[in-house]
Amino acid sequence: MKRITLALTLMLFAAFQLASAKTKVSIDRVEPAFWWAGMEHPELQLLIHGKEISNLTPSLSYEGVQLDQTIKVENANYLFLILKISDDVKAGSFPIEFKQKGKVVFTYNYELKERRENSAGRQGFSNKDVMYLITPDRFANGVPENDTVDGLKEAADRSNMSGRHGGDIQGIINNLDYIQDLGFTALWVNPLLENDMEVYSYHGYSTTDYYKIDERFGSNEDYVRLSAEAKKRGIKLIMDQIENHCGLDHWWTKDLPTADWYNYQDLEKKPYSTHQRVSLADPYGTETDRKGHADGWFVDSMPDLNQKNELLANYLIQNSIWWVEFGDLGGIRQDTYSYPDANFMAEWSRRIMLEYPNFNIVGEEWSENPAIVSRWQKGKVNANGYESYLPSLMDFPVQAALKRSLNKEIAPYSNTFNEVYETLAADFLYADPYNLVIFPDNHDTPRFFNQVNENYDLFKMGLMYIYTTRGIPQIFYGTEILMGNVDHPEDHAYIREDMPGGWEGDKANVFKGEGLSKEQEDALYFVKTLTTFRRDTPALHDGKLKQYAPANEIFVMFRFDESTKVMTIFNKNVEDKDVELAHYEESLQGAKSAKNVLTGETYDLSKGTLKVPAMTSLMLVIE
Template sequence: MDSIRSLSDPRIQAFLSSRRNDRIYHPSPSNWEDQVLYFLLPDRFSDGNERGYHSSSSQFESTSQTPLFQPSDAGNAVRNPQDEALWQEAGVRFAGGTITGMRTKLGYLKRLGIGAIWVGPIFKQVAGLETYHGYGVQDFLNIDPRFGTREDLRELVREAHEMGIYVLLDIILNHAGNVWEYQGGAKEYTGEEFPVEGFFDAQRVPNIDMDPDAVAAHLSAYPDGAVWPSELQSKNCFTRKGSIRSDGWDEYPQCVDGDFFDLKDINLGQHQLEGFAPTPALLALVEVYQFWMAYADVDGFRIDTVKHMGDGPTRYFATRIHEFAQSLGKDNFILIGEILGDRVFETVETTGIDAALGVGGIQEQLWKLPRGLVSPKGYFGMFTNSAYMNRGAHAWFRDTIVCMVDDHDQVWNPSQKSRYCCGDGKKTILAAEAMNLCTVGIPCIYYGSEQCFDGTGSDDRYIREAMFGGGFGAFRSRDRHFFNEEFAVYRAIAEIAEIRKTELALRRGRQYLRKISRDGAAFGYPVKYPRGPMRSVVAWSRIFDDVEILCAINTDGDSEQSAWVRVNGGSKPPGVTFEPLYPKGKASLTVEKKAAGAAVQVMVPPGGFCMYKSRQRELTSRDGRKSSRRSRYFCC
């Protein structure tokens, strides 16, 4: 299917027509909150040349080139100023990851407990620019050749499905890459339309008129000039109002009509819902992504920069995509929106997308709480203080928020980009990822977190290290890979994810922050005081039907912490216990009567996590026979 330039191509239309029903598509999961997501940037994940890892079939790979990272390899890329400069420069260029490389690591992800992969953008980028992250699209119908081919994507999805892993694609509607130039150079938003010079050709000269006929007549327009498909080649497909000013990211309509830096804003139509009519550009993009659904059999989309699209275009797109997905037999095809600002939940409900990416406030709390830098009521309050939505306190968030500790942007911390494990974060990374896995929402792990990547620096490159090493490996290394399944944090996440898979309460249960006490007498919620970090047990319960699972982390990375924790016990029978789920080998907890009610005493290792479940009790029925069921002593 090479050289597809238009949506009118019969090969595209074959997938958009009724003939798509001749194929049996992979069904959606019944509930997305049952899955653990894993987000990766294709350029930074794997090139398939690693040695010393286990394949999808658990075979040990010993013939490839790149060896497994050892602690002594840290800093091997920065041993002198010249090498350090090369390592830093490598961070802003394509590193060499591929779709085939992803395929070779499906076993690694499966054994980690991953149920769905969120793949960063893989579409063809603007030639001559180092948009390795994938968000500068020039051709929406083709895969960037540095990543692979359409068939490579199709094979990745097929193999993932065979292993029980869903695949989500990161897609862009708001903008194209830097594919054309304004007359006189870059412009800032003023509210007016600016004249344009033309599309760039393959040599980055803006000499192609913004008209499909002019593009078709230009010999060097395809594949590396203009924008594709041809349905996007009219100048009216773009707003042409200049880039969003530094003070305008939350200013309407600038934040919707302006260019995202030098990425060119696509004209999707009016922003309001009433009377919305899609533009030709939006209609084209709907068909583009319907094609990828039908061709590759993917299971969902993460939609970039939803905040900058407007509610009208977002709802139109969501409706068309959901209807098309149902025609393929994908009744729960998920649309996850990147939504920043104060309209997150309103946007989800208004537009019909399924979930919001929990960046910003939620991510900041997940990052700071396990370090003891904030009080826990900040994080847990985000899931309980929802009266304004007239919703049940926690149920609505269960499958509408995707939560993650780290990501590739870290928008809440623009002045200093840092992964969680930077500094002393390694001491509490288990606590952070355990919170992510065992609190409300759809958990997502950012690639490398399971290997304690600790990137930190002045821009995004430092939190986008290459898992396969190359010239920009983690820990300031090069030519070493990090697919180490014996690494302690990898193994801990895998064990917790497996428990999550078997325990419905951890996936769908109600959630309650628990009061604690040092002495068993005075109970209260842990509080971060100004004088320093909070060194404390933080405990919460997940309750589903008659099951309670008690979870606790320790924000002290250096010392074990003990606390009495309030649990449910309104009609507590004598001797009720909580049995250990994680880590294995811990003693059971016996519920005791305290002044504040029923409580158990937990001991949590430095920076650690523990989890207990209320045990089954044998009850005697009226006919004298014993039946096994859970003790109904809950009062919430």
Template sequence: MKKIFLSLALIPLLGLGMNAQKPNIQHIAPKSWWAGMNDSKLQILLHGTNLKNYKVDIKAKGIKLLEVAHEDNPNYAILYLDTQGAPAQDFSIILTDAKGKTYPIAYKLDARKANASEIQGFDSSDVLYLIMPDRFANGDPKNDYVKGLYQDKVDRQNGSARHGGDLLGIQQHLDYFKDLGVTALWLNPVQENNMPEGSYHGYAITDYYEVDPRFGGNEAFRNFVTQARSRGLKVVMDMIFNHCGTENYLFKDMPSKNWFNFDGKYTQTTYHTAVQSDPYATEYAKKLAIDGWFVASMPDFNQRNRHVEKYLIQNSIWWIEYAGIQGIRQDTHPYADFDMMSRWCQAIHKEYPKYNIVGETWLNSNVLVSYWQKDSRLAAPRNSGLPTVMDFPLMGLMNQAFDEKTEDWHGGFSKLYEYLSQDIVYANPNSLLTFLDNHDTDRFAKNEELARNANRYKQALAFLLTTRGIPQIYYGTEVLMSGNKSKGDGYVRTDFLGGWQGDKRSYFDPQQRTKEEQEAYTYTQKLLKWRQGNKVISQGSLRHQTPRGGVYVYQRSLGDKHVSVVFNGRDEASKIDWEYWANLLPQAEAKDIISGQTIDIKKLGELAPRQTLILEY
């Protein structure tokens, strides 16, 4: 029989003796809050036993109790407080039963850190490194088994099981990321995921205020973020507001049926989120797509419920204040309620004006993706407020272009040219998250044969790191990790070798990498280090022309500084048409970042098969 897991950290928070039977508080959300927030209205959700039977009051300095809301389920009391002008303090929430007996619950209003509202989010000067925590490194084998949780064993031979990776394992390799040259770490969800199956990936959250103890718990996460930031590495936290896991207490003991869509009864989404912008979509089609459940084990939140909205908004703010995360990646963004998610973005930016959020906008058209970006002309008068969207259409094209022959009108780089020429649909093309692959797709190297194609990798990475947008690299790409989803997701989420004691070799050790892996790593490191602080690439304009004779060139410029990126999109040598490309190329010698050589492009004449040049001048 499954045992109920209750964080030990919660016990002193409750202020209840071990023998207390009533009101049997099980959850308090949020666990704490801060004085001096721009939004002074605070929701505190209490979950216990028959809380509807208790009178609720507070004993605090300068805090007003505005409302106590009770839903259909008597086990909940939802408090709304006004903290405007209140000092940081410890105060009490007091529950009084019918006989006058009181039950005080300790609560803390902390002082904010200095300049907390000025936290800087990620932007186009960054390169994100995406990590699946369970599959990167096991720093603490003792937390592989946590009593009371469903999946309490590790099995590294099973792609759907937990493998034991954790936050300490990632933290122990912060210098690896720093040396590689990435500037931000995006972690797949670390929140508690106490589900019977598939808990390793984290996308069915069972407690929004707890980091999964198998990853190390809340303090381990906060310490990890602190250590990362001390090395100049930002941390982006994955969040899921569209749905939770069926083992979440909010679903198992629902405050009311309308906390979840379809009254908490499983109804499958169609996955056709284009209905959000479709001018011809029926209301029925919209309801199925938006309100339907992602899968049977992931109930869909009704974000039109005011209590749900406030709960989710506060949760993201809590993690920013508590841990200092410098970005949020919002899963399944178009599956959620457009208006509520817009208000969420506004709430974040009200507290943190320099913050960035990226939404997973998995749509196959740039027009559909652009609808979700802040200030989109296509969405007007609606406005998502979402600064960054994920460029899935470009990902699809990049997985074709570097395998194809570039002709003047089609194939290869002609596809990339044509796609970029349509950036007019985006409100801010430079705030698109660009990537070759991620945890939900085939790896860019779908098999070992493609992994051995060095020119393919080099062209792809050069394009990714020099075109517009915010690049993201999936863990292991730099050492040619390969895999595809034909046999399941686990094959694109394999372990990073060297992250576990006893691994046959280690990707962390240059001496244990193959010649091909080391070549890829060195190339990746060189480009990443060069890109750091390079405002021409992160802020500069982009100009290009249609490919000609297999050659494609674009130029990034900022003031009097320029970078020209030159590709041969063919497997044979291609001549450079100097007259055609002259306005995008240096007129004199320039340094090629890749080779380190000084090149006079006029004298070069032709490019070797699949050659790439990055010329800085």
């Protein structure tokens, strides 16, 4: 019997010896391949796949483990085993015997591993962190030899902007010092699981194996090594997961377990999602509209998973927990959070947080309406009775409002900051606004430098806002050097362009600080200074926030705790302005001086006014 090792965790091919010397039977997959003793949830579901496997009867004998149910489905190539696991079960291996007509024909060793030290108490990302987002295929190529892998459909072609370029896990590991030096403490990496699709596979959102890292990125062991190396540098690893859909070329598509594993399994007659997310909250909405949103397919290459199927639901929940434990994760980012079955998502997040009470999960609800986003956060009391267990959400409302406030043209009597001011004022809708992830851009939006029409002053103003306001800042790789394609600002392939220096022979190398323009060097210093300051300043984590209504294109915010007070002033006027400090005395409370976070310059506040240069934002520590 071959013992399951880390090297075999996700591409499991276990050989089993038959009692008959002339015949051999193989099982293609056992998922999850192993589990852990000491988990909170007392049940474990095993998916077993093999030719006509349902004709056999499984049994096991191990203290603390009981085979509670053997579930057969219409496809005879599947068995689902439900194991009851006691609280005091000991880690170890035990045989699962498969019998035919009462005779053992083969056995399979299953392992319950020891959990990591203090695994249940692991601390997820929080508002003490600043998050760095990477599209791995486009960040850095650490192992050129794995760019194209025999047996996987799409080969590398860096000349094709929509193709695979060769970035991988080793490339990220090689540049963790760069990420640490910039001050980032959390790392969100776009999906790394196998995505064996014919084309456009680099982005990772069409999973074809939920238990295996794509070999073009590396191996399962490489992923664990990335997590460990990041942890050494004080960086938490956040896994990008997708419960809504998989890739059409997932291994189970040609041999589906049940007739309802996918929504609309007739591939010729499937409807597409209406994307009417508001229908889920509409008090006057119809079940037809809710179903049209949640059950339709995204695109032809992404089958919509039916989480109302309890076997599939358990499979997905366990897979997420498996990766948290196996990968020693510091968080999950959940794609398209409002598209799967809503009750399933409540149970999915509840089960994860049951195992890891201090963990964090951020969901993507791409709506600019805070009333729609807020209904998904844990603690929110919803009129329809829906109870969520999701701790965090991406703050799309603030992102959109900030972009419009920055780009809005100044007119007589205008206050262009009003929109972002009023959007933040809607924080009363959230159960915990300090646990929202705030961002200027990400892998799906135009680059922030493009959003502000390549205006560097507005770029700095926007980032200053992100680093001042409540929540958890997230910065997309390359934002620190003004990445953005003027000719293709909304094309995802160009939004996710290659990081300069990630490939041998690149003319510029951001990791070494070579070949950058003066403006890029300044932006890099700007981001590094703000990130490290925020990382080291508790007042910007949990401190209270005060914002003053914008007037005459001046907008002022304060963050403060008992020891530190930070004042950020935004001047969008095209001329210098003398800001009257008496208006902010409620927060200044007689302070006489302040220090510029970026320059170290000291300002005398006793004069009663402070000159703020045109189109500038100042972050000041009040002394």
